[in-house]
């Protein structure tokens with residue numbers, strides 16, 4: 001196709017432009033345009049004209065995909081595609097085309113403007129909190145929290161903020177932050193909701209949820225989490241509709257060192273679950289996790305199947321896996337699953353890509369069921385219990401030091417940390433130690449996630465994080481290619497320059 005033809009095909013009336021809204025070239029605009037650029041005329045005179053046309057084409061395709069994504073977020077039918085699009089957005093971030101969504105980033109920014117409005121006031125009154133409350137309301141609605149929840153929240157915060165006695169040394173804006181923090185904690189359930197375990201015999205955990213929300217991944221993540229608690233687990237593959245789900249579970253099971261029970265795709269899910277439980281009992285497993293099939297939307301067949309599986313294994317926990325990026329829709333789903341099959345809680349996945357926070361804030365209030373775990377990444381270690389107080393602090397931009405310390409403890413032994421400290425204090429910290437340190441940090445999770453846990457670091461932009469990640473990789477590669485000889489020469493040069501710096505600091509003249 002010539003370049004001119006390619007451009008004319010973009011006209012809304014052309015058949016190519018009227019094709020299915022989520023075709024692969026819409027989802028991969030860069031690939032589409034690069035093919036187009038290659039097929040353009042090589043004539044030098046036309047190059048600059050073509051360049052600007054390609055640029056406008058990039059923009060046009062980009063706007064199309066953005067608006068499609070927005071529509072996908074609004075429409076439940078397109079939400080599955082939205083989730084795929086989000087994944088693509090993150091994968092493409094290396095190309096610098098897209099900005100990575102930060103956990104609760106949008107909500108945190110929205111709330112900040114509320115505190116700023118209270119600078120310079122002496123006391124919180126009904127009048128002076130009116131405008132900040134409007135900002136909080138707007139921020140929550142933009143975060144996709146449901147309207148009745150927002151109304152109750154605003155009422156409660158306004159009442160408590162005005163009625164609170166002034167504490168010496170605490171400014172009114174800090175006082176409002178405290179009230180909002182307490183209310184957010186309450187909204188998300190107050191206390192952490194632990195898993196229940198059966199008093200005798202194995203504990204059965206049944207996982208349910210729509211297609212692609214992350215059920216299969218959660219099975220393995222949960223098994224790893226329980227393994228770290230000292231529990232022995234078995235996974236049961238009762239998703240018979242997507243053959244790849246069984247393979248996926250087998251691979252993930254191997255990865256976390258947990259056996260997987262499966263009978264292929266011909267058996268009935270309730271029978272597989274029953275046989276799996278029998279096998280788990282004979283192997284004296286503590287916990288049996290049952291993976292079930294998802295559907296594009298809630299339907300009768302799915303609910304009936306889940307009811308049958310539930311009846312067959314009598315689970316201690318029935319957890320609904322929901323995608324955080326679906327916002328308040330996730331809370332609605334938890335309600336309807338609870339009404340139909342009776343669940344004990346929810347697992348919120350893909351929180352790492354959720355800049356809004358509507359699901360985390362609405363699930364408990366709308367459905368009455370607690371969020372028990374949150375998935376914050378694609379790695380098998382990225383599942384954590386849901387702590388409402390820590391989440392509230394993250395939302396308010398105060399970081400989450402406790403989670404940070406727990407993550408560090410997972411990857412670093414106390415003795416190693418002490419040895420490292422000694423090395424730093426005696427100036428014996430070398431490139432190998434630095435490399436070891438960066439590898440440990442990488443094990444703790446993505447840079448953006450770690451930075452979000454450090455108080456005051458929420459202002460670091462995604463671009464700065466990307467730059468830091470790039471520089472770190474570059475340094476790692478430099479250290480890895482060094483021969484021992486080169487390594488010692490560079491160490492000496494650095495030591496000499498460090499000494500010179502120190503001497504300069506103590507005012508020695510050169």
Ligand SMILES: Nc1nc2c(ncn2[C@@H]2O[C@H](COP(=O)(O)OP(=O)(O)OP(=O)(O)O)[C@@H](O)[C@H]2O)c(=O)[nH]1
Nearest residue numbers: 211212213214215216217294349350375376377378
């Ligand atoms: N970023 C991110 N991705 C996740 C998370 N949890 C799951 N995923 C990804 O979501 C995709 C779908 O996960 P699956 O576990 O296959 O979903 P499923 O619900 O079992 O899918 P079906 O069996 O088709 O219903 C995979 O690419 C996972 O890596 C998470 O917490 N964060």
